[in-house]
Amino acid sequence: MVQALSNALTQNRLHHAYLFTGTRGVGKTTVARILAKCLNCETGITPTPCGVCSACTQIDAGRFVDLIELDAASNTGIDNMREVLDNAQYLPTAGRFKVYIIDEVHMLSKAAFNSMLKTLEEPPEHVKFILATTDPQKIPVTVLSRCLQFNLKQMTPDMVSSHLGEVLAAEQVAFEPAALRFIARAASGSMRDALSLLDQAIAYGGGQVNEDTVRSMLGAIDQRYLFSLLQALAAGDGAALLQEAEQMAARSIAFDAALQALATLLHLIALVQTVPAALSDDLPEYTAVLALADQLDAETVQLYYQIAILGRRDLALAPDEFAGFSMTLLRMLAFKPVSGTATLVAPRPGAPTASPPKPAVQAAPASRPVAALQVQEPAAPVLTVAPIKPVVAETLPEPVALPDVPATPIVFDGDWAALLAQLKLGGQARMLAVHSELESVDGDRLRLRVPAEHKHLAEKSYQDKLREALGTHFGRAMQLSVSLVDGAANTPVRQQNEARAARQLEAETAIANDPFVQDLVQQFDARVVEVKPIAKEQ
Ligand SMILES: [Zn+2]
Incomplete structure (x- = not known):
């Protein structure tokens, strides 16, 4: 970014509007002020402002008349914006350029954006806009397209x-x-x-x-507690786990922060397992992290991470913070993933079983939705094999030591399109989702219908991705059935197309019935060429 701006300043190829994006505190307005100095320094337009001339020192002191800083968070109204922009047409008083820095620009009202747009379209030669935002997605495309955008990277x-x-x-x-x-x-x-x-x-x-x-x-969580917790988990030692949690309670450690720190630590362990060099060896807890990365397998770390995140989310719902925290730890202890999915489902050879597939499904831990689904379909033929003698419990494979999936129903109002908007889903899996109609919701199972013309989207790998995203969203293993239908289905894509067609019709009708347009047609033989509805903001 510095390179690009320096080149532009050196070669005098200046844009009239810049947009700086990035998280809070990375230096957006600082860079904006430096740019204002570059533009107005008395030594000339330069990437290295002198810092001693009156323009530079006044900008530093925040009293340069031609630098106008606005905080959109507090000036969202249109009146203010008009007033500011009316002023823009006058030549700068002291400097070369009038520089407008608008911070948190995404907070501007729609009307304020519109009035700004006119100035952005035909800016006076002596005006530069520097917009800064943490949330560029909330800025209208019309404004974005007129700005040169720079993203300030987050600092490590x-x-x-x-x-x-x-x-x-x-x-x-x-x-x-x-x-x-x-x-x-x-x-x-x-x-x-x-x-x-x-x-x-x-x-x-x-x-x-x-x-x-x-x-x-x-109030940092003493990392030693977290290491003891994870060591107790790795050893499967419930007593030590709870003892540690009680000690944390005795020291009145905030459990919300503790779960966050635990997730951070698990993230670090997962990183180290994948890329050992990711851990800088001057970290105070370097050896302890390495030891845990060795003790826990990658799958377990993923699972613990997920449980820690969900535990933190649900902390407010727990009877009290300690209960929420210790339940989260106990869940980690209980949900030890079983290595090898086959042990969950395959009956022992020579021991045909008439047991319905359901228990196996219930036993599937949250981390293994794939296994859970695979067992559902092929299990049916097993039932047709007549058992030679009544099945006794001892002949069954060892039940996997896993608690039941929570029996509470998922929270879902049935609005499929709205649900999709919240899912982290991309590519073909998203295409599958938007081309599906939600047929029914039955417990943790969602049934979808896909028009036959889109049957290439119903591929298993896309279904798996969609199911995983649903699982993440609802915080449990979800089941998904996809069936093909001939003809049309009421899919989000179709709803969107219909809404678009309705808006188009509405716009065309409005234009056709407009008395002014009718006058133009009658008196000047005018013809309506194209009607476009005004895009509604999401
Ligand atoms: Zn200067």
């Missing part, structure tokens, strides 16, 4: 902590590197947050930054 904890180190070295403040890593992690990608935490830490630590004070300042 490493980058943040090394920058904090430089700041402290320059300020001659003593610090422990581990303390900076804690701050960097807590700031989650925002340099602004990191710097303000650093400020607090200096005050808190009486002029120096050390690990212990930062830990207690941030």
